[in-house]
Ligand code: SRM
Ligand SMILES: Cc1cc2nc3c(=O)[nH]c(=O)nc-3n(C[C@H](O)[C@H](O)[C@H](O)COP(=O)(O)OP(=O)(O)OC[C@H]3O[C@@H](n4cnc5c(N)ncnc54)[C@H](O)[C@@H]3O)c2cc1C
């Protein structure tokens with residue numbers, strides 16, 4: 001999946017996502033959670049906690065991490081890795097932020113094994 | 117026969133004399149103590165926290181009345197000695213009691229100075245010396261109103277801050293151009309004035325009081341320039357003078373104070389004197405540090421050991437939470453002196469060190485006082501600072517070029533560095549005692565060394581010393597920090613939010629030195645709760661710092677769907693509500709409908725996107741959010757009560773409905789559940805609820821602190837009331853007290869255990885004005901928070917929560 005050229009698809013504007021919050025982008029097979037941090041960083045992860053599938057988009061966002069709402073695993077937004085004593089990894093996706101704040105999801109980066 | 121020892125006065129000096137005596141020569145004397153105050157001994161210097169409400173009186177008692185009996189001392193509380201007969205070696209009280217002594221100790225402290233002006237004896241004019249004064253001020257403050265404090269020194273400012281904290285509009289009239297001019301230089305005095313004004317305390321300097329006005333109660337204060345200030349309470353805090361009448365009448369040598377030698381003996385060798393009543397080498401003292409040292413000397417002398425009092429340099433701190441200032445030594449300008457100055461406007465820091473002949477002679481610190489003790493040591497030991505002049509002003513760590521970490525810093529202090537100024541305890545003594553006695557907690561250190569046992573401002577330092585000495589063994593006992601972002605515990609954070617008037621999460625994190633830039637999932641919800649509970653309507657509720665359930669007002673389920681629980685007031689419902697629920701279940705194909713353990717109905721498995729529409733339909737039938745998700749009021753369970761039941765004594769159902777209507781919507785530290793049973797058969801299980809009411813023939817038994825979850829706790833009886841209105845009033849007051857004191861996620865029974873049922877009872881049951889004030893604050897908060905969150909979201913609030921940012925048919929888009 002590494003060398004794929006980006007396939008950008010417009011999903012909204014940064015201001016549609018509250019700071020320290022997340023919104024989801026619904027695809028037919030999975031949900032992608034797009035996070036916005038306090039400092040304005042934008043990150044995208046599959047909306048499934050590696051523990052028991054909790055919806056990460058509903059967690060509390062702090063620094064560059066989110067705490068899962070179901071059992072409090074803390075997931076690093078940049079890497080998708082569970083932090084601390086827990087281990088597991090969420091698949092990440094790539095979102096481009098345009099100069100005007102427009103968000104575009106790179107479909108080629110999506111955590112899907114096959115696109116067809 | 118044992119020698120008879122009499123002590124006149126039962127204040128801080130006496131406490132220390134008796135302790136020293138008990139340690140050095142237990143049982144040697146037949147001891148009798150006379151105290152004019154009708155109570156045991158307490159830590160006078162902590163009266164200000166009692167006035168401001170930060171501490172209860174019980175917390176500052178050092179020697180309760182039964183302590184004396186336990187140590188074999190005879191204690192006459194509330195008896196004032198009126199005469200000493202040196203020939204007969206007796207003392208006499210007004211009521212005719214006469215007692216004989218072989219040795220006598222005079223420790224009757226000092227008297228507040230009252231201005232000799234018209235109106236000084238009007239009701240409503242008080243001084244600030246003992247608990248009675250504090251109670252008089254608190255009583256006056258209950259009606260709000262205006263207070264004028266005459267005197268902007270240490271006591272006056274503490275009184276002003278306390279009265280302001282109790283809700284009075286306070287003005288301080290001060291003769292000098294700047295506050296605390298004897299302890300602070302002008303710049304620091306000015307910073308202090310600004311800080312007081314930020315707390316809405318009005319400061320008037322160069323104010324020469326001319327007259328106190330009023331006919332049968334004080335109405336105001338007039339200055340000699342004609343300005344006048346209305347007042348319902350006037351506090352005179354202009355200074356003290358040694359209490360010398362008794363000694364003078366007994367023809368002991370008296371100047372300003374009772375004259376004593378280095379062994380604290382008066383001109384009569386059978387009589388010792390100690391404390392604020394004495395004059396030693398021409399100086400009268402008004403701070404506990406030298407007084408405790410004198411008292412130790414008296415104790416040792418009485419025990420037959422040689423000991424001499426050597427005066428040492430003392431320092432001053434102001435005990436107003438959130439104001440950090442420190443001063444020591446001499447900082448008047450003199451030509452041979454040089455000053456070194458550091459200012460940091462952004463952080464409101466001011467620091468001035470006065471150096472003469474390479475020795476520090478004075479220091480004033482404002483805003484950050486951690487280095488105060490170090491400067492004091494430099495002054496006392498006359499240490500040469502020639503080698504560290506350039507960095508002296510930055511404090512000990514920089515000057516000694518030592519490590520920046522506070523533990524390493526305290527570890528690097530020399531053994532004779534003073535840690536506790538009040539009790540003159542140095543580092544070596546603490547470390548040695550900790551090791552020798554295997555101490556492991558702050559309380560142990562206080563008990564064995566007295567360090568941090570008086571004004572408490574060195575507590576942090578003592579804790580650092582404990583952890584430097586014990587390593588990890590101490591960590592476990594420290595105040596539990598709120599989370600990894602801070603060392604402060606929940607109690608500290610709450611107190612500081614109030615004291616520093618912090619009103620937003622970033623302000624809290626900035627002011628309290630949070631280690632992370634944006635907090636974490638543990639501290640943010642807690643801070644958010646403290647802010648909205650403390651400043652309803654002022655602090656903004658930060659929804660991003662709330663757990664998902666409280667953000668979307670429904671309970672998240674394991675599969676990411678939600679449950680919806682509408683309120684059923686007191687467990688009552690009707691056909692229309694049930695019909696609306698049935699319709700919603702059909703319309704949205706809700707998979708599960710369940711009767712909950714809280715006497716209402718749970719609709720489980722609702723998709724998040726459907727929530728606003730489900731609520732809209734429920735709202736239309738009059739159903740509102742049941743807050744089944746909230747750290748707030750959950751359910752009020754009731755039984756059928758007198759309306760139907762053959763045993764019912766009161767209308768338990770009706771009362772439950774009224775309670776639920778009064779309490780719903782308020783945010784609390786953890787969830788709150790109520791139960792109201794119509795008779796002691798207790799079918800509503802009221803005695804395992806946070807707050808329970810059990811109806812009886814004569815009224816209502818109110819219960820507190822039950823739970824039946826992770827822990828099963830039976831309630832304790834709070835009190836009995838006669839009417840429904842009282843039951844509701846007491847419930848509101850109790851919940852408000854819990855809202856103000858509970859730590860986030862601390863259920864009511866844990867709070868009750870931590871603060872003690874007695875203190876809760878004292879505030880809710882015994883103190884009607886305080887109860888009324890709690891109810892008023894609760895009702896004010898309800899004007900902000902008693903809103904149906906569902907209706908708000910139906911109307912469009914937080915719409916983004918319930919809609920995806922985008923929906924992409926992936927396969928098509930990918931092409
Ligand atoms: C629905 C219900 C069970 C039922 O089907 O009856 C229920 C369901 C949940 N309870 Fe409960 N509790 C329910 C009555 C109780 C009761 C009985 C009662 O209130 O009389 C108790 C014991 C009494 C008590 O609280 O002391 C109870 C003790 C708990 C506890 C343990 C609390 C504790 O301090 O020990 C938790 C865990 C917590 O709050 O952290 C909990 C937590 C929960 C949560 C919120 C778990 C969660 O975080 O998701 C469940 C939410 C399910 C949902 O979405 O509705 N539930 N829960 C009941 C809802 C009552 C209502 O109408 O609001
Ligand atoms: C509000 C307040 C805040 C203070 N803050 C600080 C501070 O932060 N730091 C600090 O170092 N110092 C502080 N002080 C000063 C400190 O409290 C005193 O220096 C200390 O209490 C003096 O001790 P003492 O035993 O000499 O007198 P006291 O503690 O006043 O005790 C004297 C006792 O003798 C009793 N008495 C008087 N006459 C008779 C009689 N004839 N017969 C029987 N009993 C009698 C009095 O009722 C009193 O209880 C503060 C004082 C006050 C009032």
Ligand code: SF4
Nearest residue numbers: 755761764794795799
């Ligand atoms: S407690 Fe039981 S007996 Fe008493 S009123 Fe309620 S239902 Fe009736």
Ligand code: FES
Nearest residue numbers: 049052054068071
């Ligand atoms: S599902 Fe995320 S922590 Fe359990």
